[in-house]
Amino acid sequence: MAKKVKLSNESSQKADEILAFHGYSSLEELIGNLIDSEYEKIKSDDDKDEQAEKLSGLGYIS
């Protein structure tokens, strides 16, 4: 279900500038893109943690 988001005036003005600068067609598109990119970061951090866990199990690395 879609959610409504309340933005402060300052954030709203900044969002308008980003829309104009990057050529997003709508605020929804900008927010969707930001969520996607933040989500990717979390996922890649998970992968990194998994890799760190994997390597630190090697006796050579404590």
Added chain:
Amino acid sequence: MKRRDFIKSTGTIVAASPFMNFGAGIKNNKKMLVLGFDGMDPMIAYDMIQRGELPNLKRLAQSGVFSMMRTTIPPQSPVAWGSFITGADPGKYGLFDFVHRDPETYFPITSGAETIPASLNIKIGKYKIPLKPGKIVPKREGKAFWDYLEEKDVEATIFKIPSNYPPSKSKQRTIAGMGTPDIHGTYGISTLYTSDEEEAMKDITPNNLFYAYLNEENVLEDGEILGPVNDLVENGEKTKVSFKVFVDKENKTARIDVDGKEILIAEKEYSDWVEIDFPLIKGVSSITGMVKFYMMDIEKSFRLYISPIHISPKTPAVEISTPPEYAEELAKKVGLFHTIGLPADTKALSQETFGVEEFLTQSNSVFDESKKLFGYEYEKFLNKKNGFLFFYFGSLDQGQHMLWALTDKDHPYYHPEEAKRFGYMKEELYRMHDRILGDVLNTMPKDMGLIVLSDHGFGTFRRKVNLNTFLFNEGYLKFGVNEIDTEISLFDDYSEYDWGNTKAYAVGLNGLYLNMKGRESQGIVTKGERRKLLEELQGKIQQIRDPENGRQVISEAFITEDHFSPDFLIRSPDIILGFNRGYRSSDSSALGGATREMVTNNMNWWAGDHCINPRHVPASFFSNFPINKKIPSIKDMAPTILNYFGINETPTMNGDSLI
């Protein structure tokens, strides 16, 4: 021959001349056994032979050859055994370290195998069913010598050779060794339940640690064994299996109820293997692993150790043998056995979950199991008219890593009390391996070829070196800060790395990479600058001195393009660091991090090592036939084995036959 003469004489003891003709007729025989004693150091073996403590190795040397053997650059097991397998230098099979790096992200990655995740999932309810299953791809390239044997119809059994996980496709009987993961896909994650509140607060990452709450009736009600992540459900969570422990303090015993089984166990005792099914889709799909329980303490506090979850050889979750049913055959005939590549739980001793005694109990059980498995394979082999058997023993390597400080009074982690009790164990490990050889010498046919070898020797590891700190101090590696507070880690502080201005970085136990334009994602070093920079770094690295005592830290820096075939050089570090005796890469450096101090004391039970200059840790070679080189190389082994069976065309190899 005196010790010094042994070294000066190029390290070879050869048999008296009557044996020298033995080689002439050996090619007609068609049976050969190779025993791989990982980490057997030729100087320790020599000293013990001189003292009469390794009578069987002495017998073997007297019937043929005992020599030092050149190992690989770097002298790490996956690299050296890769050379043994393929008869070539690392450039031809693409393994250069336990840890490689991803040139796209700069992150360290395991070198031996790559996991390709499942894809094309369809959703059914809460489940995510992959139409294209994931797979694990071996990264060791080159043609294994047993493939040549197969082409000539020579049957071979290759038991737990490192650098063969997942096992390469073959009709020969092979079972994977070092590199084989636990059921989580890691090198082995164990679990400790403790009622000691202080211990329960410790960080033993990546292992699991839980506080054990025992109720008034001395029952641990809420035990859990965490299984693999269930990738079949959305946002997959770890699978788990519950267990309860009923403690009888009076009789110092406990009953563990797990997965429909009841396990009775006394204090200080290990259970047998317990197979456990982790459910993926209830009633439809599960994944089977196996663990051992170790009731470490009941009286003082409750301490229950649960081993890493091994892949069960009876129903392997991933392929660990060729043919796939070979693992099952072994389990049926000999019983369940450790399948993790490095089965001695060195981490438990490093993290002080185990004391030395507990470590020895666990690691000796691994050795006893290896002996049992060898007994089964050797008997089968004796009953054959011809064929080849390779059998690997890893206990000498793992033991020397962990017990070295007990015999090294100058080691910063020397423990005098433990040294008094357990100092004999390092040499006892040599004697234990010698006794295995004794059984072979007493039963083998006279015309059977026999080789006993190691992949590298051993030495002390007193001081840890961070190469990235050196590179940062010298301006080759740039961060967003001008000085390092305590540590900058690739995993935690990625944004601090200024790749756009970095020329070189270290990842792995011996690897140093240039930040090459067109190879690394943010590389800046051009092909034209490459050679000059390599030589500049080589010179500077060899000049690094230990600030505490002025000793040279790296006795040799190897520019890899001068030493390796070009085939898979693209994966290789540009320089391999040959640490001086007593020094090795720090953990932080191996994982791409940098610390404020460049050289620090090694305060860990992991106090012996071999990831140093290969000239300081040569391997050992024994055979019951003479050889044609004063100092053989590990890459000569495969051509020698093949020549023994009359196979001389080995186009993928660049080692030499020794017969």
